[in-house]
Amino acid sequence: MRSLSFENQQRLLIGLRYALLILIAMIFIFPIVFMVVSSLKPDMQLLRDSGSLRAFLPVGDISLDNYADAFERVPMLQFFFNSVFTTVVSVAAALWLNSMAAFSFAFLQWRGKALVLSLIIATFIVPFEVIAIPLLMVVNSLPWLGPGGIEIGWLNSYHVQIIPFIADSLGIFLFYQYFRDLPDELVEAARIDGASIWQIYTRIIMPIAGPILATVAILKFLGMWNAYIWPLMTIRSEELRPIMVGLQYFFQLNTAWGEIMAYLSVVTIPVLLFYLALQRAFIESIATSGIKG
Amino acid sequence: MAKRKFGISFVQVVNHTRCKMKKALSVVLFVVLLLSMSGIANAQTELSLWYHGAGNETERSILLGIIDDFNMAQSEYTVVLEEFPQESYNSSIVAAALAGDLPDIIDVDGPVMPGWAWSGYMQPLNLSEGALDDFLPGAIGEWHGEVYSVGLWDAAVSIYARRSVLEAHDIRIPTLDDPWSGDEFDAILEQLQASGDYEYALDLGMAWTGEWYPYAFSPFLQSFGGDMIDRSTYLTAEGVLNGEAGVAFGEWWQSLFERGLAPGTSQDGADRETGFIDGKYALQWNGNWAGINTLAAVGDDLLFLPAPDFGSGSTIGAASWQFGISSSSMNAEGANAFIEHAIQDEYLAAFSDGIGLIPATAGAAALSEHYSEGGALEVYFGLSEAQALVRPVTPGYATVALVFEKALADIANGADVQDTLDAAVDEIDQDIEDNMGYGFGDM
Structure with a gap:
């Protein structure tokens, strides 16, 4: 029996590796292909095709x-705007607030810091569903300055969809972990040069926090873009609803499957674009996590 | 860690900003004062109405028409509509109740109403004498002897069949007065299955989980003489769900799947939608809401047949979405006036024409396109009138429905009938006990 040459063995290995990667990629891509292709078909054809390979082909x-x-x-543009607005504001505010909090934990000295950090990390284990009702009670009794003066209760507003989600224990933890691993010399050199705490945060730390900013931004974006339970509980007016709640509009007595696929295709585009825009930094963040400075 | 020793305190930062905040606060208070003085009194009382039909343009336009008519017909109240998607409507209501933010008028699914009434979300209606005299029983929501809700329509299920198929197999076409008996129905299923023309003789809709199970399948149990709960006390399911009749139903139910007469719980949702139309299934157990689309596909050959009678009469489920008034409404008089306005025959007929459901009165049925004499769905009004039985009128129904669904799925998948029904009874009874009888009896 003739054995393969080293070169051929390498080619075979590469071929097998690519075959495996293609297979894995298809597992992730096929649902998206199914969604987009189905969005182009009438309901009856969509349902009939779903049991065969035709489900993935733009035929018929x-x-x-x-x-x-x-x-x-569905007032899709309105819902789209609402989701973009609440998501963008939440992501921007979360990056700012959580990074500042993490900066404080990582670089400032204050009493009880370790305890507070432990408490924040401990909130990881509490699912949102557990705090949803208490949170509803809290926001319903908070004041807000509205056009008619001070109003009690945040329900049915943009801010009720944004403010409770800005401070985020996962975001703080990720920033803290990243900051903690930065070389001491960076901060000490800035201090010796007379930099203030604000300058150290804005000019030294944040400019090199790109990867973790991307990671936190993507995670926050996904959480806010997919918001569903909280808006259901707090939003009454159609004008303020986010896009995920709009998905429910299609589940009538006779479900409009084709329209659901069309809606989902439109909804998915911003998520893909946002991820692709930050993909490099996101992967870099994952690749370097755990490496000590 | 031994680093971060450059020791900057927050105290300095806080002191520095405190002074600025005082000035900012003064400006804010001044603005608030100005804004508070600019309120404009509203002459009309606003009645908020929450509705479950978001995404259904037909329903929306009909409802808006009713609201506009009401708003123009009087000057005391203005009804303002907020729409919610049906799938998440109940969650929105419960959240609003927790927040003390319920609207004046709510719509509520029939079997859910007792739970909301018991939880204090709703108050009884106060309609004019005789306002509901002509209504189908399923369209009236009663709890503890008082009417809490009223529906503009009802829904019903029937057996979908093709006349040509029944005639080809020499099968009698049943009527409301003379439905198929249990044995006759069983023999028909065997006959159709044995013909080899169909994948399955009967499509029960096992792919539709959730409320479909208790709504569509409990009538079979009731026709056997059992029920999901003892309606004489509402304090136990013992003896009715797991008694002789219940077990007989369970064994028949299980045999449908063992004999391969009906697709089981693994049925593809797509097959449920297209299987009967495509000829995979000879018969289908389906609701009137699917009637128009199926008629369009099958044509005049389509028949809507009454449920079989397994010994205790033919029964079908009843009660759909209904209007009620929240307990927190300060404008109950106006809310009652709106509901009484909305239940006029012309509106019931408009809804029926728009969304295909059964008008709640005979007068409205006569005005409607599909349910008037000779209409394509006329048979359903008779079915609703003669066979409808509302689901158990108890706040515990939410648990009953879940337990019943699981039991039926388990039995369909081969679980021991008696053991499964006994376990279901235990679970239902425990829930009733945990909730101190849900307002029934002394527990």
Whole structure:
């Protein structure tokens, strides 16, 4: 039996590796292909095709009708704006606030710091569903300055969708972990040069925090973009609803599957774009996590 | 860690900002004072109405028409609509109740109403004498002897069949007065399955989980003589769910799947939607809401047949979405006036024409396109009138429904019938005990 040469063995290994990678990639890509292809088909055809390979092929009666119908059924642009607005504001505020909190834990000396940090990390284990009702009670009794003066209760507003989610224990922890591993010399040199605490934060630490900013931004973005339970509990007006709640509009007595797929295709685009924009920094953050400075 | 020793205190930062904050606070208070003085009194009393139909443009336009008519017909109240998606509507109501923020008028699914009434979310209606005289029983929501809600329509289920199929197999077409008996129905299923023309003789809709199970399948149990709970006391399911009749139903139910007469719990949702139309299934157990679409696909050959009678009469489920008034409403008089306005026959007929459901009165049925004499869905009004039985009127129904669904799925998958029903009874009774009888009896 003739054995393979080293070169051929390498080629075979590379071929096998690519085959495996393609297989894994297909597992992730196929649902998206199914979603996009199904969004182009009428309901009956979509359902009939779902049991065969045709489900992944743009064949049969193909059109953009589902998109037109979905836009007609749901005020999609309004929902889209609401989600973009609450998400962007939340992400920006969360990056700012959580990084500052982590900066404090990592670089400032104050009494009880270790205890507070432990408490914040301990909140990881509390799922949102557990605090949802107490949180509802809290926001319902908080004051807010509205057009009619001071109002009690935050329900049915943009700020009730944003403010409770700015401070985020995971974000603080991730920033803290990243800051803690930075070389001491960076901060000490800045202090010797007379930099203030604010200058150290803004000019020394944050400019080199790109990877962790991307990671926290992506995680926060996903959490806010997919917000569902909280808006259900707190939002009454259609004008303030986020895009994920809009998905429920399609589940009528006769479910509009094609429109659901069209809606989901539109909803997924910003998530993909946001991830692709920050992909490099995100991967870098994961690749370097745990490496000591 | 031994680093971060450059020791900057927060105290300096806080002192520095405290002075600035005092000035900012003064400005804010001044602005608040100005804004508070600018309020404009509203002459009309606003009635808030929450509705579950977001995403259904037809329902929305009909409801807005009713609201506009009401708002123009009088000058004391203005009804303002907020729409919610049906799938999450109940969660929004419960959250609003917790926050003390319920609207004046709510709509509520029939079997959910007792739970909301018991929880204090709703108050009884105060409609004019005789306002509900002509209503289908399933469209009236009663709790402890008082009417809490009223529906503009009802829903019903029937057996979908093709006339050509029944005639080809020499099968009698049943009527409301003379439905198939249990044995006759069973023999028909065997006959259709044996013909080899169909993948399954009967599609029960096992792919539709959730409320479909108790709504659509408990009538079979009731026709056997059992029930999900003892309706004479509402304090136990012992003897009715797991008694002789209950076990007979369970054994028949299990045999449907063992004999391969019906697809089981692994049924593909797509097959449920298209299987009967495509000819995979000979018969289908389905609701009237699917009638128009199926008629469009199958044509005049389609028949809507009454439920079989397993010995205690033919029964179908009843009660759909209904209007009620929240307990926190300070404008109950206006809310009652709106509901009484909304239940006029012309509106019931408009809803029926728009969304295909059964008008709640005979007068409205006569005005409707599908349920008037000779209409494609006329048979459903008779079914609702003669066979409808509302699901158990108890706040414990939420638990009963979940337990019943699980028991039926387990039995369909081969679980021991008696053991499964006994376990279901234990779970239902425990929940009733945990909730001190849900307001029934002394527990």
